[in-house]
Amino acid sequence: MQELTIHNLRQIDQYRWLLPRQGKMRTDGMLFLDRKLLEHVKNDKSITQVANVAWLPGIVGRSLAMPDMHQGYGFPIGGVAAFDPDEGVVSPGGVGYDINCGVRLLRSSLVKDEIKDEIVNLVNSLFHNIPSGVGSRQPNLKLNKKELKKVLATGARWAVRNGFGSQDDLLHIEESGCLDWADPEAVSERALDRGQAQLGTLGSGNHFVEIGFVDQIFEEKLAKGIGLFKGQVTIIIHTGSRGLGHQVCGDNIRLLQNASRKFNFDLPDRELCCAPVHSSEGRQYLAAMASAANFAFANRQLITEEVRRTFEQVFGLGAQKMGLQLVYDVCHNIAKFETHAVDGKQREVVVHRKGATRAFPAHHPKVPAAYQETGQPVLIPGDMGRYSYVLVGTDRALKETFGSTCHGAGRLMSRHAAKKAARGHNVTAELAEMGVTVKGAGRATLIEEIPEAYKDVEDVVRVVHEAGIARKVARLRPLGVIKG
């Protein structure tokens, strides 16, 4: 047992740190970190933010933090917390501005050597076909508001119904690509205005499409179970609900700040504004948030179709022939009704995951049929130079973290520090030397996103694997990346 003077943290084992209930906390916190990762966060505000989440009414179990935790707005990034649907709250601070920012992985029947001469061509074509950048707009898809509301109500199902992908895709998306409690009428006109031209666009910042290959398999049986093999070409898509989601979050922060006053909640941070799950404000936020989440599911589905079309253009073969199938699509920023065992009893809770991934084990009813024996695939992107990981969910995650695990590497440098570090370097050329072709909408984004600006995702993945809240299956290396 070791006490860390900071926040009275108590080490439970090599990867678990208990943040004991203190002050106005209603429950303990639990941090999944090793010493190295703890060093990164002990001086930012993220541990205080774990404590702040524990202030919220109706929290069930502990306030949790995944190993990629860092300072966020309201909840820390990497924060997970569940709330009682009758006595608890829902908070936009537990989801974030980029509602249902998430990742999907496509596999193929191609191997690395078959595409290596076409990488530059692939990257240029992807960049041409997928609108990217800050205010990226989709010129080929004009949605009126009535149609946009259908997207918000039905998510990826809308996309498939309109010819973007197949029924089989829907089976390989968290919640089958649609939160059915969405209500587009809860979404403001302003949010609709912002979303209208952005369906099928990548956006900016850390969003990307990456062509890569499986360079290491950790468990042959699991890899086989999710259709992965060494040398195989893969594609990762990382984006969210764009301006529509940002506006939904902003609108509801305003609404829930008023609600927090109305319900007399004692809150340590305005970004943690919240409302009882069943209050009119809580229901309004949940209905709007689910609509934005559905927009994000549809967005990733449309981009997937653009990726398939691009491969068809470049190789002159059908996407099916190239085996471009969806492995899985996971949400990183979301609040959902889920059933979990609490004190030995199954009950419904509202799980908030802010920069965290659902990681359900084999045989869980919410895991698609294809993965009943392996567990749900968990996709952890790293920075654009190094590698990404495929993991699966575990029983231990279900027991300890409401079936949640990490979501990515997390930044190590501020954007300014990254710019300073990149000074005098030709980022594109250096990445090319490492075997990664990169094209970005803005030079600034490329520089801010240099690999050195991020923690090594392997450090994060090692902790979740060793702590047992996910299991390593395969490692992917990038070959070509388009950045927003």
Added chain:
Amino acid sequence: MLMTPRLYRIIEHTADTGFEVWGNTKKQVFESAAKAFFNIMWQIGARQQNEPVTLEVAGNDLEELLVNFLEEFLYLYDAKGLVCTGIEIESISADKVRAKAWLQKFNDAGDQELLGVKAVTYHQLFIGRKNDSWIARIFLDI
């Protein structure tokens, strides 16, 4: 060059980007915040000045007013492709800001987007008087 007063100061932590502005009056600090925000987001090429429009933004308190005011420009940019090249605060009451804004259509050829801002946050938000001047500190979700 040395005579040009600094408009704002960037405050950065690992995952956060924020800025601090100052002014002699409440109006001035709002105006500086808007100008800093534009500077962080866009580089706008030269063009002819057009007629300003009047913007009115409401909020429950000073912090909310400031957040809503800046968010207005994110909305105009995302939804209408408009950037703001000039701003003049007309009045600030307890629950409303009124400003004259010079808006232009973003032009792919001459303008540049510098930073993708998702939202203006309440994280460590501060606006208030310090000694004789007004200060505002704002963090952005990138």
